[in-house]
Amino acid sequence: xxxxxxxxxxxxxxxxxxxxxxxxxxxxxxxxxxxxxxxxxxxxxxxxxxxxxxxxxxxxxxxxxxxxxxxxxxxxxxxxxxxxxxxxxxxxxxxxxxxxxxxxxxxxxxxxxxxxxxxxxxxxxxxxxxxxxxxxxxxxxxxxxxxxxxxxxxxxxxxxxxxxxxxxxxxxxxxxxxxxxxxxxxxxxxxxxxxxxxxxxxxxxxxxxxxxxxxxxxxxxxxxxxxxxxxxxxxxxxxxxxxxxxxxxxxxxxxxxxxxxxxxxxxxxxxxxxxxxxxxxxxxxxxxxxxxxxxxxxxxxxxxxxxxxxxxxxxxxxxxxxxxxxxxxxxxxxxxxxxxxxxxxxxxxxxxxxxxxxxxxxxxxxxxxxxxxxxxxxxxxxxxxxxxxxxxxxxxxxxxxxxxxxxxxxxxxxxxxxxxxxxxxxxxxxxxxxxxxxxxxxxxxxxxxxxxxxxxxxxxxxxxxxxxxxx
Numbered sequence: 005x006x007x008x009x010x011x012x013x014x015x016x017x018x019x020x021x022x023x024x025x026x027x028x029x030x031x032x033x034x035x036x037x038x039x040x041x042x043x044x045x046x047x048x049x050x051x052x053x054x055x056x057x058x059x060x061x062x063x064x065x066x067x068x069x070x071x072x073x074x075x076x077x078x079x080x081x082x083x084x085x086x087x088x089x090x091x092x093x094x095x096x097x098x099x100x101x102x103x104x105x106x107x108x109x110x111x112x113x114x115x116x117x118x119x120x121x122x123x124x125x126x127x128x129x130x131x132x133x134x135x136x137x138x139x140x141x142x143x144x145x146x147x148x149x150x151x152x153x154x155x156x157x158x159x160x161x162x163x164x165x166x167x168x169x170x171x172x173x174x175x176x177x178x179x180x181x182x183x184x185x186x187x188x189x190x191x192x193x194x195x196x197x198x199x200x201x202x203x204x205x206x207x208x209x210x211x212x213x214x215x216x217x218x219x220x221x222x223x224x225x226x227x228x229x230x231x232x233x234x235x236x237x238x239x240x241x242x243x244x245x246x247x248x249x250x251x252x253x254x255x256x257x258x259x260x261x262x263x264x265x266x267x268x269x270x271x272x273x274x275x276x277x278x279x280x281x282x283x284x285x286x287x288x289x290x291x292x293x294x295x296x297x298x299x300x301x302x303x304x305x306x307x308x309x310x311x312x313x314x315x316x317x318x319x320x321x322x323x324x325x326x327x328x329x330x331x332x333x334x335x336x337x338x339x340x341x342x343x344x345x346x347x348x349x350x351x352x353x354x355x356x357x358x359x360x361x362x363x364x365x366x367x368x369x370x371x372x373x374x375x376x377x378x379x380x381x382x383x384x385x386x387x388x389x390x391x392x393x394x395x396x397x398x399x400x401x402x403x404x405x406x407x408x409x410x411x412x413x414x415x416x417x418x419x420x421x422x423x424x425x426x427x428x429x430x431x432x433x434x435x436x437x438x439x440x441x442x443x444x445x446x447x448x449x450x451x452x453x454x455x456x457x458x459x460x461x462x463x464x465x466x467x468x469x470x471x472x473x474x475x
Contacts (some may be wrong), residue, residue, distance in 0.1 A: 018199055022192030030181050046163060050128075050145065053159050055079055056125070061155050073097040075428070083160040086151070089117035094155065100162060108146075117156055120148040206233060253470050265294035289365065290373040304434050307365075312442035318359045318445060322469055325395060326352040328360075331384045332367045336375070343381045346371065352388035356397045356466040362442045363466070369435030369463045370399040376458075378403030394465040402459040411454050415440040439464075 007146040036044075056076050063072055064086075077084045077099035086095040092108035108116070120127045147159045252298040252374035272291050276283045302315050310316045329348050366384075374384045378401040406414065415436050443450040443464050 012052045018196035019192050021190065022196065026185065026192070027186040030184065033181075034177060037177060041173070049161055049163060050147075052080055053082070053145065053147045053161050054126070055151075056082060056084070056362075057157050057159050060084065060086070062150060062153050063149055066157075074099075081162070085158045087113055087156060088154050089114055089157060090154075091154065113156075116148050116158070117150070120156060138306055151215065202234075216292050262298065265297045267451060268294045270462050289446060304438060308434055308441065310440050311438065311445065316362075316445065318362070320357055321360060323356050323358050323360055323363060323466075325354045325356055325388050325397070328352075328363060328367065329388065331364065332371060333386065334372055335368070337437055340375060341380055344375060344378075344383070346384045347386070348377075349385050349387040349400075350389075355469040356395050357441075357469060358446060358466050362445070366439050366442050366464065367397070367399065369439050372435050373462070374399055374401035374403065374460070390468065391465070393468050395468050396463055396465050398461050398463045400459065400461045405456045406452075406454040407458055412453050414452060 048230050060073060060076060073084055073086070073095055074097040076082065079099070081099045083100055084097045084381050085093060087093050087109075091113035116127075116129055116362050119129060126147065128148050129148060135377035143163045147161075147162060148156055149159075150156045153396055169288070178300070232284050269291050272287050272294075276287055307316075329352050339347060371384055371386075375382060380382065382401050385398075387398045388399060389396050439462075440450070446466070448460075452460060452462050454460035
């Protein structure tokens with residue numbers, strides 16, 4: 005059953021729900037109008053009898069006499085008697101034809117009074133007499149209610165068979181049910197179409213989204229949820245287009261970065277193979293350097309993948325920033341260009357909390373970026389400053405700088421100033437993206453301040469150790 009239901013479209017599901025609701029309403033109508041009509045009729049008749057008896061007694065006790073007795077009898081088609089417990093008739097009013105009156109013998113009143121008294125003041129009784137001309141299936145109900153110690157009110161009402169009424173109702177219900185069924189079918193079909201059409205259109209557009217990102221925006225309208233879903237799908241569409249664009253750029257750039265060292269390795273290998281005199285240490289070192297470059301590229305891609313997937317975890321410890329900066333500067337002193345410089349500005353006697361390996365990785369990538377894009381005469385400065393309970397670490401260069409739009413996208417993979425791809429001499433080209441994910445993993449603020457023609461400052465903050473804050 006569930007499998008069959010899952011195969012139905014939303015339109016037919018809604019239509020079937022409306023039909024089930026219609027069948028339920030019509031069934032309810034038939035049950036109450038036909039099946040329980042006789043029970044309802046008897047219950048209402050008894051309630052009316054009891055209410056009339058209470059009004060008669062209240063008028064009697066308020067010294068209004070029995071003047072309203074005739075009005076009660078005529079309005080409700082009752083036979084009302086006020087009698088003593090000895091059977092003496094005090095007052096009587098008849099609201100039904102006299103031939104329908106069911107006589108009560110005088111000798112029965114004392115027994116009737118006693119039955120009402122034992123039942124708490126009122127009782128329904130069965131009178132064993134016959135009344136002609138009212139039909140074999142008709143019956144009387146007789147209700148007795150005590151007025152005082154010696155007086156009681158006796159009300160008799162005729163229960164008319166409802167068979168003829170039920171037959172009439174059945175005919176009417178057949179007609180009404182047919183009209184309602186037709187109207188409900190039309191209404192259900194219309195409403196199900198109105199509710200399902202926007203979702204069907206969105207589903208069709210979403211299917212096309214899976215095969216092609218070049219499509220018109222989702223513009224289905226209807227009710228609020230459909231508008232919100234359309235808006236969400238449009239945002240997903242834009243995000244997928246951006247991801248697709250980045251994927252294409254990534255493939256092109258990674259292919260370029262792989263192809264260049266592979267070409268050099270192949271070229272120098274063939275040179276050494278074909279020309280024995282070129283088999284020297286210098287050419288062999290070129291092959292080694294390019295192989296190491298390929299290894300760094302692969303390592304950075306794997307690091308970035310682990311960071312994006314949330315696989316990497318932090319090993320937090322206390323770091324001495326003066327030692328960290330000295331390590332970074334010492335690594336680059338021997339490999340930077342002839343006219344390039346790297347230095348530490350001021351002292352950095354700060355103890356911070358962080359992952360040593362990953363913080364070193366962040367600084368290496370920031371320095372790589374500064375040396376790569378700063379030019380042949382770039383000067384890189386490492387600086388630490390204390391800001392309240394944080395330490396700000398800055399990597400400053402006097403390179404060409406970037407405008408605001410480039411600064412906002414600089415953390416993305418393979419984003420280059422003015423969109424030019426330049427082969428990294430030291431890093432892999434995805435260093436800033438790794439920096440971003442490592443610092444996000446540390447949950448610390450970071451950013452870049454850059455001005456065209458002046459240079460760039462990449463910065464991040466680390467939590468200062470409490471002991472250092474107190475000193």
